[in-house]
Amino acid sequence: MIDILKIAKEFRIGGIPISYEHFGSGHINDSYCISMSPESSPDYLLQRINHHIFTDITLLTDNILKVTKYISEKIYSSEAGIPFAELHLIPACSSGFFYKDSEGNFWRMYNFIKGSRSFDLVPGPMLAYEGGKAFGLFLNLTSGMEAKSLEETLKNFHNIETRLEAFRKIRSEDPCGRVGETVAEISFIEDRADEMHTILRLGRSGRLPLRVTHNDTKFNNILFNSNNKAICIVDLDTVMPGYSLYDFGDAIRTGANTAAEDESELQKITIDLELFSSYSKGFLETAGDILTHDEKAHLAFSARFMTFIIGLRFLTDFLAGDTYYKIRFPGHNLQRARAQFRLLQSMEENTDSMKKIISDLCKLTF
Numbered sequence: 001m002i003d004i005l006k007i008a009k010e011f012r013i014g015g016i017p018i019s020y021e022h023f024g025s026g027h028i029n030d031s032y033c034i035s036m037s038p039e040s041s042p043d044y045l046l047q048r049i050n051h052h053i054f055t056d057i058t059l060l061t062d063n064i065l066k067v068t069k070y071i072s073e074k075i076y077s078s079e080a081g082i083p084f085a086e087l088h089l090i091p092a093c094s095s096g097f098f099y100k101d102s103e104g105n106f107w108r109m110y111n112f113i114k115g116s117r118s119f120d121l122v123p124g125p126m127l128a129y130e131g132g133k134a135f136g137l138f139l140n141l142t143s144g145m146e147a148k149s150l151e152e153t154l155k156n157f158h159n160i161e162t163r164l165e166a167f168r169k170i171r172s173e174d175p176c177g178r179v180g181e182t183v184a185e186i187s188f189i190e191d192r193a194d195e196m197h198t199i200l201r202l203g204r205s206g207r208l209p210l211r212v213t214h215n216d217t218k219f220n221n222i223l224f225n226s227n228n229k230a231i232c233i234v235d236l237d238t239v240m241p242g243y244s245l246y247d248f249g250d251a252i253r254t255g256a257n258t259a260a261e262d263e264s265e266l267q268k269i270t271i272d273l274e275l276f277s278s279y280s281k282g283f284l285e286t287a288g289d290i291l292t293h294d295e296k297a298h299l300a301f302s303a304r305f306m307t308f309i310i311g312l313r314f315l316t317d318f319l320a321g322d323t324y325y326k327i328r329f330p331g332h333n334l335q336r337a338r339a340q341f342r343l344l345q346s347m348e349e350n351t352d353s354m355k356k357i358i359s360d361l362c363k364l365t366f
């Protein structure tokens with residue numbers, strides 16, 4: 001049994017930790033809200049870091065320190081009164097900003113943003129708009145930072161070349177004899193493979209700036225206050241150099257789907273244009289000034305791209321024998337891939353509307 005309160009005392013906290021609660025519905029880290037005595041003390045969020053996914057904890061922590069410091073300075077130095085709560089790591093008593101226990105687990109601690117909450121599903125257009133503003137603000141606040149000052153915590157995370165290479169290798173090896181049942185999905189992928197290099201090509205030719213990007217822009221990584229205003233972006237493990245289009249696209253993939261990511265009844269899956277429009281409006285309000293013409297012109301495409309690459313990864317994992325994503329039943333990864341490809345089809349059917357929404361918001365024609 002892990003003694004959570006004992007681990008909490010390994011950090012430089014104010015007060016005495018008296019109780020804790022398993023917190024959030026995150027799938028990567030284990031999070032605990034630590035309550036302190038006296039009651040006036042701040043609360044903390046203790047997290048066991050998933051070191052199977054993030055193998056270099058020092059590098060990961062350095063990235064988070066750089067980004068949180070930079071954002072905090074921006075928030076405090078700004079006369080615009082940015083209504084964002086400050087997030088920072090708490091130092092460990094020994095040294096640095098994480099603690100390794102006797103069993104080899106890595107732990108870190110953040111200040112707990114009191115009175116905040118997150119939503120697993122987007123509750124509606126107003127909150128989608130707020131969420132778009134928050135992730136746009138994250139890009140804006142970090143836009144002065146040298147992207148390359150951050151390390152790549154997960155190498156080639158959204159690199160379509162390496163993802164397609166891995167897929168084609170597994171497909172030709174077919175270690176579990178599953179290729180036969182995925183013929184339709186395989187041709188769906190190959191039909192779109194060339195177009196899906198667009199962002200990488202634009203980036204390599206210098207037409208997309210490399211930015212500090214979040215890379216996990218799910219809705220539950222936004223904290224809201226009791227008035228449903230977004231006040232903080234959390235889950236900074238995947239913050240690294242990247243393209244803004246990845247952040248925008250993944251937020252739409254996860255947040256503007258009318259069904260679950262692994263929905264089996266494919267007819268339920270469509271792109272929700274109202275949520276897309278609201279998120280885009282918020283995003284462009286806060287990030288519009290820093291985004292280039294090429295970035296804006298590919299926002300609608302980026303949603304298709306992120307849906308494609310995640311579907312590709314689900315299918316690759318299915319063919320490989322379900323070695324990466326946890327599955328709840330046989331064929332889960334295939335179902336997930338099919339759900340992503342159905343969503344992508346819906347986006348393709350609505351491409352003109354999505355492009356028009358973006359160009360109206362940007363007052364530009366693409």
Ligand SMILES: Nc1ncnc2c1ncn2[C@@H]1O[C@H](COP(=O)(O)OP(=O)(O)O)[C@@H](O)[C@H]1O
Nearest residue numbers: 024026027028029110111112113118220234235
């Ligand atoms: N500093 C914080 N203050 C309050 N709540 C937080 C804080 N950080 C994270 N949370 C909550 O805990 C959840 C899980 O944390 P997160 O860092 O996103 O872990 P995971 O990588 O497992 O998704 C978040 O979705 C959010 O609801």
Ligand SMILES: [Mg+2]
Nearest residue numbers: 026220221235
């Ligand atoms: Mg999270």
